[in-house]
Amino acid sequence: MKFLHQAIAKAFQDIFDTQVTEEQLSLEQTKKEFEGQVTFVVFPFIRYTKKSPEESARLIGEYLKSRLNEVADFNVIKGFLNLVLSDSYWVDVFLEITRPDFGQLPSNGQKVMVEYSSPNTNKPLHLGHIRNNLLGYSVAEILKSAGYEVIKANLVNDRGIHICKSMLAWQKFGNGETPESTGLKGDHLVGKYYVIFDQHYKKEIEALKAAGKTEEEAKKQAPLILEAQEMLQQWEAGDEEVISLWKKMNTWVYAGFQETYSALGVDFDQYYYESNTYLLGKDIVEEGLSKGVFFQKPDGSVWIDLTPDGLDEKLVRRADGTSVYITQDLGTAQLKYDDFKMQQSIYVVGNEQDYHFKVLFLILEKLGKSWAKGLYHLSYGMVDLPSGKMKSREGTVVDADDLIEEMKQTAKEKTEELGKVDHFEEAEKENLYRMIGLGALKYFLLKVEPKKRLLFDPKESIDFQGNTGPFIQYTHARIQSVLSKADKDLSSIEIKRPETLKETEVELIQLLSKYPVILTSAAEDYNPAAIANFAYDLAKAYNKFYQTESILKVEEEDLKLFRLKLSHHTALTLNKAMHLLGIEMPERM
RNA sequence: GGUCGCAUAGCUCAGCUGGAUAGAGCAACUGCCUUCUAAGCAGUAGGUCUCAAGUUCGAAUCUUGAUGCGAUCACCA
Numbered sequence: 001m002k003f004l005h006q007a008i009a010k011a012f013q014d015i016f017d018t019q020v021t022e023e024q025l026s027l028e029q030t031k032k033e034f035e036g037q038v039t040f041v042v043f044p045f046i047r048y049t050k051k052s053p054e055e056s057a058r059l060i061g062e063y064l065k066s067r068l069n070e071v072a073d074f075n076v077i078k079g080f081l082n083l084v085l086s087d088s089y090w091v092d093v094f095l096e097i098t099r100p101d102f103g104q105l106p107s108n109g110q111k112v113m114v115e116y117s118s119p120n121t122n123k124p125l126h127l128g129h130i131r132n133n134l135l136g137y138s139v140a141e142i143l144k145s146a147g148y149e150v151i152k153a154n155l156v157n158d159r160g161i162h163i164c165k166s167m168l169a170w171q172k173f174g175n176g177e178t179p180e181s182t183g184l185k186g187d188h189l190v191g192k193y194y195v196i197f198d199q200h201y202k203k204e205i206e207a208l209k210a211a212g213k214t215e216e217e218a219k220k221q222a223p224l225i226l227e228a229q230e231m232l233q234q235w236e237a238g239d240e241e242v243i244s245l246w247k248k249m250n251t252w253v254y255a256g257f258q259e260t261y262s263a264l265g266v267d268f269d270q271y272y273y274e275s276n277t278y279l280l281g282k283d284i285v286e287e288g289l290s291k292g293v294f295f296q297k298p299d300g301s302v303w304i305d306l307t308p309d310g311l312d313e314k315l316v317r318r319a320d321g322t323s324v325y326i327t328q329d330l331g332t333a334q335l336k337y338d339d340f341k342m343q344q345s346i347y348v349v350g351n352e353q354d355y356h357f358k359v360l361f362l363i364l365e366k367l368g369k370s371w372a373k374g375l376y377h378l379s380y381g382m383v384d385l386p387s388g389k390m391k392s393r394e395g396t397v398v399d400a401d402d403l404i405e406e407m408k409q410t411a412k413e414k415t416e417e418l419g420k421v422d423h424f425e426e427a428e429k430e431n432l433y434r435m436i437g438l439g440a441l442k443y444f445l446l447k448v449e450p451k452k453r454l455l456f457d458p459k460e461s462i463d464f465q466g467n468t469g470p471f472i473q474y475t476h477a478r479i480q481s482v483l484s485k486a487d488k489d490l491s492s493i494e495i496k497r498p499e500t501l502k503e504t505e506v507e508l509i510q511l512l513s514k515y516p517v518i519l520t521s522a523a524e525d526y527n528p529a530a531i532a533n534f535a536y537d538l539a540k541a542y543n544k545f546y547q548t549e550s551i552l553k554v555e556e557e558d559l560k561l562f563r564l565k566l567s568h569h570t571a572l573t574l575n576k577a578m579h580l581l582g583i584e585m586p587e588r589m
Numbered sequence: 590g591g592u593c594g595c596a597u598a599g600c601u602c603a604g605c606u607g608g609a610u611a612g613a614g615c616a617a618c619u620g621c622c623u624u625c626u627a628a629g630c631a632g633u634a635g636g637u638c639u640c641a642a643g644u645u646c647g648a649a650u651c652u653u654g655a656u657g658c659g660a661u662c663a664c665c666a
Binding site: 026028029031032033034039041043044046053077078079080120157160161162274299301310311312315317318319320322324325328350351352353354355356358379381382384414415418420436444447448449451452453455460463464465466467468470471473474475477478481482485486517521529530533536537540543544546547548550551552553588589 | 591592593594595600601602603604605606608609610612613614615621624625626627628629630631646647658659660661662663664665666
C-alpha cells in the first residue's frame with residue numbers, strides 16, 4: 001500500500017501544487033456495498049485542494065488511474081475516492097503471501113517476560129484461572145510471532161495463611177488421605193481440606209457468637225484460625241514437621257496443576273515461588289528510605305506518599321518490620337529484572353488488582369528503576385456466573401478440570417450427531433473431541449477483549465456454530481480435505497499467474513495480506529481478540545469463496561493449481577492465527 | 590464518598606488513528622446437499638450505539654456532565 005501513499009502525495013503536488021506528507025494520508029478498506037478495495041477519504045484535504053470534495057476526488061482518481069498500472073479503475077461518491085486495484089496487483093500480493101517467512105515477523109532484539117497463572121496452592125484452578133492462563137499464553141505466543149524473545153513466568157503463591165488452613169484441616173480431619181488412596185487429583189484433595197477448614201471455622205464462629213461475642217471477635221478468636229496462624233509462624237521458623245507437611249501437600253498440588261496446564265496446553269519457562277520471594281523487597285525498603293522516597297512514621301512503619309499522584313499513602317513495611325504484599329512484589333520485580341534484563345514485563349492479573357499495580361509501578365518509577373517503564377499490567381475482566389461472582393469457599397466455582405472434561409464430552413456429542421467420523425480410529429476420534437472441545441472453550445474466552453468482563457452460564461453450552469472455534473477448525477479441515485483430494489505437492493509447484501481474479505479471490509487475498517498488520521497491532525495491544533476476529537473473518541471469506549467457485553472441478557489446470565495454492569495458504573494462515581490462541585487445527589473432522 | 594473500568598440488535602460480541610446507509614454470530618423465519626465436508630452458504634426480520642451538552646464539513650468513536658453495572662480505596666494476598 002505504500003506505493004499508493006507515495007502516489008497520492010505526488011498527486012497533491014502535481015495537481016494542486018501543495019505539500020501533503022505520506023503520514024497525513026490514510027487509506028481504508030472500501031465498504032462492501034461499493035466497488036473497489038481501497039478508499040481514500042478526501043474531506044480532510046479539501047482545504048489544500050481548494051476544490052469540492054467530488055472534484056478533488058475525481059482529479060486524484062484520474063491521476064492515479066493514468067499513472068499506476070495497479071489502479072484499474074475508480075469511482076467517486078461524495079468525498080470518497082474508491083480505488084479498484086488490478087487483478088494483476090492482487091496476484092502480486094498473493095505471491096508475497098506465499099513466501100515461507102510470511103506471518104513471522106523478524107526478531108526485534110527485544111526481550112519480554114509474561115507472567116501469568118500465579119495460582120494459590122490451596123485450591124484447584126477454576127474458570128477465572130483458565131481465562132488468565134489462555135490470555136497469558138496467547139499474548140506470549142503473539143509476542144514471539146511478532147519478533148520478541150519471550151519468557152513465560154509463573155509466580156506460585158505457595159505460602160501464607162491460606163495454605164496453612166488446608167494443611168491444618170488435613171492434619172486434623174484427613175486420616176492420612178492421599179491422592180493415591182482417594183483417587184483424587186492432588187489439587188482437588190488439598191482444595192477439599194480448604195473447604196473443610198472453612199466449614200469448621202464457621203461453626204466455631206457461630207458457637208462463639210452464641211456465647212456473646214461479636215462477629216469480629218469471633219472471627220479473630222476461633223481456635224482454628226489461631227491454630228492456623230500458629231502454624232504459619234512455625235512454617236516461617238522452619239519447623240521440620242510443618243515444613244515436611246507443607247512440602248508433601250504442595251507436591252500433590254503441583255502434580256495436579258501440571259495436569260491441568262498440560263490439558264490446557266499452556267507452559268512456562270520460569271517458575272518463581274513466593275516461599276522464596278516473600279522476604280525480598282526488604283533492601284528496596286531501605287533503598288527507598290535512603291533516597292527519601294519512603295518515610296517512616298513514629299511507630300516505625302514505612303510508607304510512601306502518593307497523594308501528589310492522586311493516590312493514597314501506601315504502607316510498604318509494618319511497624320514490626322515485616323513485609324506486606326507490595327513489598328515482596330517490589331522485590332520480585334527486581335529479581336525478575338536481574339534474572340533476565342528484559343525490556344518489557346507483563347503481568348497478566350485480574351482487574352481487581354488495578355490499584356495494586358498502579359501503585360507498584362509508580363513506586364518503582366519513583367525509586368528510579370530504569371526498567372520500570374517497561375512494566376505493564378494486562379488487566380482482564382472477571383468471569384462471572386449468572387449468580388454473580390465465583391467463590392471457591394462457597395463452592396460456586398466452575399472447576400477447570402470439570403469444564404475441560406465437559407467441553408470434550410459436548411464436542412463428542414455434537415460430532416457424533418453429524419455422523420461424519422464414524423469410520424475414524426478410536427484414538428483419532430478422542431483427539432478430535434479434545435481439539436474441538438478445547439477449541440470452542442479457548443475461542444469463547446479469547447475472542448472477547450481482555451478488559452471486558454465475561455459472563456459464563458454453565459447451563460448454556462458454548463456454541464459450536466457461527467463465530468466459534470469449531471467453525472474455524474471446520475474450515476481448516478475442509479481445506480485439508482480438498483488439498484488431499486488434489487494430491488499435489490503445492491510447495492514445489494510453480495503456479496502460473498492467472499489473468500483475472502474472481503471477487504471472492506480478491507477478498508481472500510486482501511484479508512490474508514492483512515495478517516502481519518493484525519499481528520503487529522495485537523502484539524502492541526496485547527490483544528488476542530484481534531487475532532480471533534481475524535481468523536473468523538478469514539474463515540468466513542474462505543467459505544464464501546468455496547461456496548461460489550469450484551476448485552477441483554475447474555478445467556484449466558493452471559486455475560485449479562492457483563485455487564489450490566490459495567486454499568493452501570489460507571489454511572496455513574488460519575493455522576498460524578489459531579496457534580497464537582493455543583488452538584489446534586484438525587486435518588479432518 | 591474518592592478513584593478506575595465498562596455500557597452498541599432479545600442474547601454474545603466486532604467496529605482500525607473521528608468518515609459513506611453502524612456490522613457479525615446465536616435465537617426466529619426463507620431458500621440451497623444425485624456437484625470439492627451443510628459445524629457451511631445465500632436471504633428476511635431485528636438499532637434513539639445508556640442519556641444530555643460540546644468540539645467539526647462529519648461523532649458509536651474525542652471532551653464534559655449525568656445514569657446504571659463492576660472493581661478498588663486493608664499493618665489481607
